[in-house]
Amino acid sequence: MMTPQIAAYGSWKSPITADDVFAKFIGLRGIQLDGNNLYWCELRPDGRTVIVCRASDKQTIDLTPPDYNVRTRVHEYGGGDYLAAGGMIYFSNFTDQQLYRQVPGEEPQSFTHIAGMRYANAILDAIHDRIIVVREDHTTDALQPVNTLVSISTAGDDDGQILVSGSDFYSSPCLNPEGTRLAWLTWNHPNMPWDGTELWVAELLADGTIGQRTLVAGGKAESIFQPQWSPDGTLYFISDRTGWWNLYRWHEQQAEVEALCPMEAEFGEPQWKFGMSTYGFASADKLICAYSQKGYYCLASLDIRTLRLHQFALPYTVISNVRVADGQVFFIAGSATEPVALVQFDLTTKIIRVLRRSQEITLDSTHCSIAQPIEFPTEQGFTAHGFFYPPKNRDFIGRPEEHPPLLVMSHGGPTAATLPLFRYSIQYWTTRGFAVLDVNYTGSTGYGRAYRERLKGQWGIVDVADCVNGARYLVSQRLVDGNRLAITGGSAGGYATLCALTFFKLFSAGASYYGVSDLEALARDTHKFESRYLDGLVGPYPERRDLYLARSPIQHIEQLACPLILIQGLDDPIVPPNQSQMMFDALRNRGLPVAYVTFAGEQHGFVKAENNKRALEAELYFYSRIFKFELADEIEPVQIENL
Structure with missing residues (x-):
């Protein structure tokens, strides 16, 4: 093996290109079983999602024709895009949001016909020859779309009959083995599903209508996840009533709930999408x-x-x-x-x-940086969590007098989590000589309800402080260069980036992907699912408008004094592009180094490999100019104002 070359951190020649990160990546999700057939969804590099089938003969084929894209926009985050049942496929097509019915191997047929309706999380009701599905109705004059549980004949000859209505949101319908009992989850504003949901069970009458209903579990301060009937007809579910998402079952005859294996562990997940499953x-x-x-x-x-x-x-x-x-x-x-x-x-x-x-492993282990879990002190005597990735490249070592630059990654959500998972998007940085800290800041899932709820009323404060304190901790351990600290994130992580650069004087650069710069604008202009999310994270609006102004980076632009790159999809319905545009205009007018990269056709989280590749390379190019290191690769330059 050759002796490693001494070179400046950031300038190392990496075996990973942006093409390796995105162009060769396939997103995997949505596993379903029907008879002897296994189905799943694949997000391809061109941004299209297709249903794939592995039949009993072990042959794997694409079922979705080229003109279709399997993706629902219910709640905007989707999930539960299709149903494989009874030898038939039912799926939501992204372009028109209509349901289509498909015999595997044949051309899909339109199954619903009303423009403005969206569908997700379907199940088959074989007794009544219908599917039961969550419907989001955008055709009414109401201020927000109307969500219901509806049934649609498998013949596709009706427009849907409403079974359950009156709540703001529904998910997770499931039938008992006899097809005589229907269970579902529901919740209302201002709750999000990880705050509080209700689990209901109802009798299905002979004509398919809903009979007597029973509230099984849940409430405003108890989150229920994945109700499911066992083969013997017992209803199981996951609840965080103890502070941890644990398994329970409901004994209908005794009308009581039984804990199955209480422990400080998370059997559930935040329901950002439909169709999530952690047990069977x-x-x-x-x-x-x-x-x-x-x-x-x-x-x-x-x-x-x-x-x-x-x-x-x-x-x-x-x-x-x-x-x-x-x-x-x-x-x-x-x-x-x-x-x-x-x-x-x-x-x-x-x-x-x-x-x-999802990706073939092309990176030799001698180049691979392994996630190191860390727990570090933060505000009010608490600790926060993250995964540290030191720079690693078998062909290079840093200069003896230098420490590596640090890239702090702040995940979206904010009620989500980063995981100890091999990702080329992290190795892209570590093989070039960057250290990476992937932060599970206060509010993240995976550490119990109390850790999640510490973010209540404190968004933009404690999560940002965790990112700052994580960087400070690594500087104190002499693992990174305190003068070359950058922070990056998308959505809520983009907001954390903007807040960290505005309200703290620690980082030297940052990258905001579709990040929130104006909380007040977000409260007035976002989609139904998250339209009251800020009530819990910040405070009721407009009653506490003062908090929204105090925590909006755009309102304190005079405090931001370091370079920033903004990256934005122009069709984003969750964080509209005017949020990034306002920030760019303000920083450019102030004379700060700032870049703005936009992508037409992209929404909240980019799906096309070419756009993700460009965004990643743009971010690297930006840091090379700010931290003044030479790039080992040819990268298309980014226009940086005021550099």
């Missing part, structure tokens, strides 16, 4: 579940009779989208050394099969 039934006596502790996931079996939990020894740190059938468990998983993949696990033989990788 191998039999009436065995449940297979995934759970996380301090950001690391396990897969386990729960004996329903003895309530004993047995953890499987699997090489994964992240597990999601769990489905179970015929002694097989299917899930999406990855580790600190492997990108996510679609995995099959045999419960009898314990054999693991990787059925589809």
Whole structure:
């Protein structure tokens, strides 16, 4: 092996290109089982999502024709885009948001016909020859779209019959094995589903209408996740009533709820999207579940009779989208050394099969930086969490007198989480000589409800302080260069970036991807799902307009005194592009180095590989000019005003 070359951090020649990060990446989600067939969704580099089928003969084929894109805009974040049941596929097409019915291998047929309707999270009601689905109605004169649970005949000859209405939101409909009981989740403004939901069960009458209803669990301060009936007709669900998302079941005859294996672990996840699943039934006596502790996931079996939990020894740190059938468990998983993949696990033989990788592993382990969990002190005597990635490249070492620049990553949400997962988007930086801190700031999922709720009323304060204190901690440990600190993030992470640069004097540069600069504008101009989210994160608007102004970077632009690059999709319905435009104009007028990169056709989170590639390279180019290091690669320049 050759002796590593001494070179300035940031200038190292990396084996990873932006094409490796995005052009060769396939997003995997939406696992479903129908008979002997396995289905899932793939987000392709061109931005289109297709349904893929692996049949009983082990042949894998695309089912979605080129002119279709499987993606719903219910809640804008989507999920639950399709249903595979009874040998038929029902899916939402992105262009017109209508449902289509497809016999696998044949051309899809229009299934709904009213413009302005959106659909998600469908299930099959075979007894009544219909599907039951969440519908979001944008055709009314109401200030916001109307959400309901509706039924639509499998013949597609009706416009949908409303089964349940009156609440602001619905999700997770599920039928018992006999098809006589329907369960669902519902919640109302200003709650988000991780704040408080209600689990209801109702009798289905012979004519398919809803009979007597029963509130099983939940409320304004209890979040319920993934109701599901067991093979013997018992209703299971996940609740955070103890402060942790744990498993429960409902005994209908006794009208009581039973905790199954209480522990300080998260069996549930924040419901940003429909169709999420962390458990399934191998039999009436065995449940297979995934759970996380301090950001690391396990897969386990729960004996329903003895309530004993047995953890499987699997090489994964992240597990999601769990489905179970015929002694097989299917899930999406990855580790600190492997990108996510679609995995099959045999419960009898314990054999693991990787059925589809999101990305082929082309990076040698000698270049790979492994996530190191850290816990660091932050405000008010609390601690916060994150994953630290030191720079690593077998061909280079930094100059002896230097420490590496640090890139602090702030995830979106803010009620989401970053995970100890191999991602080329992180290795892109570490192989070039950057250190990376991926922060699970206060409010992140995975550390219990109390950690999430510390963000209540404190958004833009405690989460930002965690990013700042994480950087300070690494500087104090002499792991990074305190004079070359950058922060980056998208959506809520973009807001944290803007706040950190505005209200603290620590970072030397930042990158905001579709970040919030004006909280007041966001409160007035966003979609229904998040239209009252800020009530809990900041305060009621307009009653506490003072808080919105105090925490909006655009209102304190005179305090921001370091270079910034803004990256924005021009069709973003969640954080409209005027948020970034206002920030760019203000900084340009003040004479600060600022760049603004926009993408037509992109929404909240870019889907086209070419646009993601350009954004990543633009960010690297920006830092090279600000931190004054030579790039090892040819990158298309970005226009930086006032440089």
